[in-house]
Amino acid sequence: MLKSHEKELMTSINLFLDNILKINNLFKILLQKYFDNNFEEVQTVTDQISNLESECDALRRDVERRIYSETLIPEIRGDVLGMLENLDKIPGQIQGNAHSFNTEKPKVDSELDQNFLKLCDYASECISLLIEGSRSFFVDKKITIKKCLEVAKVESKADKVSTELKKTIFSNSKNGLATKVHLKYFVEIMDEVANLSEDVADRLIISSSKN
Amino acid sequence: MLDILLIATIAIIIGANDASNVFGSAVGSKMLxxxxxxxxxxxxxxxxxxxxxxxxxxxxxxxxxxxxxxKKIFLIIIPVVIVTIISLKLKIPSSISQSVIFSLVAFSIVEKLNVNYELFLELIYFWLATPLIAFILSIFFCWLINFIFKVLKLNVFQIDYQIRLSLIFFGCLAAFALGAHLTAAIVGIYSPFLSLELEFINLNLTIDDKKLYFLTSLLIGLGAFYFSQKIVRTIGSQISNIKPVPALAILLTQILILFSFSSNHTIGFLNTYLPFQIFAMPLSASHITFASIIGIASFNKFREVKPEHTIKILLSWVLIPISVFCCSFLLTSIYNF
Structure with missing residues (x-):
């Protein structure tokens, strides 16, 4: 009985991590569709992201409850719970970003498209590395540390792109201040995904080193 | 009657303290x-x-x-009971077997009995050697368990499951090994009297050695049943705060050492390979446990070891036998006087 519980838990955790990756990929698709002005598809993808985010919440709560009620992994229980809760902030942030694009429909100049996509790619790479590191946390903590250190490197690339984007936005004389501030807000919420990944990665490095 | 009371007191004290060493980790982490x-x-x-x-x-x-x-055996047991209760009050684990033997030697000196000092010295050598062996073995077992988990590439939940099962299984084995040593430490002194005629509330009981071991171990069990939970909660087990893998390494160390000095099959097997001869003797489970904990602590360069507490325990290894010896010497002298 104990063995089946342990397998179920690992399956739930893997499903939770897979869902974060799916949300990550869906956001890239959403952004592409947005720049193609395909707003119907943007709505569909936003709904898909919302559903997956809700699934992530349910999975996280279930895993946390089972770890505590069955008093499993007493040594690293706190670290695993911290990891799951911090990871769960990422799909939440992406869902918020998707809703913002869907409802606010910012006016992005065509010359900014590529940089927005680049920023999205870097944030996405941060998440992929973080998920690989999180999976390894349950098996080999050395790999976790290695992957999490890579997250920090990619996050700094994302920061550079974000700074570049902000410079371009504010150097454009055609747009008014309101548009500039609006676009800056979108740059920041997209960069926030990379920042969140870096924060989770930093916590994971400490947990892995401690154990 | 006095003998029964002394045996019961000491067995209950031991049961209350030693159960936590065997299952403390499994219960403390709510695995059992x-x-x-x-x-x-x-x-x-x-x-x-x-x-x-x-x-x-x-x-x-x-x-x-x-x-x-x-009729004079109680003179050997009383100092042991007194010193054990004092050491318990001071939260220092004491060795009943060592106390009994030192008390027996002091008693024999006063009574001018013929003591086999060669055997006494050998016992002291082994009592000094077993904590050292425990120190090394616990490091080895800790490394081995971690190595096995690393090679098998198990995830944390699988490791948790394996540790839970192992703590229960090896806890039972450790209790089995401990049973021989604790019982021998408490009533081994009566073993040369194969048929004890004990008087208990106007009843004459004839107890052979097997019945004596059974009753003593039952009293140890009852001591554990009624008092060990309270002791784990108030004093806290030395092992219960240790992480599961080191706890398992400590259990394996206890089992290996205690079996090596109690089971005739194991002794026979080891004597064919060892350059010196070992023999069955009551050992101190608390000394083995303490040395194992220090061995495990060496992994973290002794950072988690409290120096004051460690020095207090190490000093007690010398002071407790000396105290029992002096107490027994005085008591027997006064009794004879």
């Missing part, structure tokens, strides 16, 4: 319910006592060549 752990403890401690306690008990008969009068 306290009552189930104690049932396992009682069953295996009785089995260990009935099957193996006679081997280490032989040491007493071999140590004192002209064995003392049965």
């Amino acid at each position: 319910k306290f009552k189930i752990a104690i049932i396992f403890f009682i069953i295996f401690i009785i089995l260990g006592a009935v099957i193996n306690a006679e081997n280490p008990s032989k040491v007493y008969g071999n140590l004192i060549l002209d064995y003392p009068d049965f």
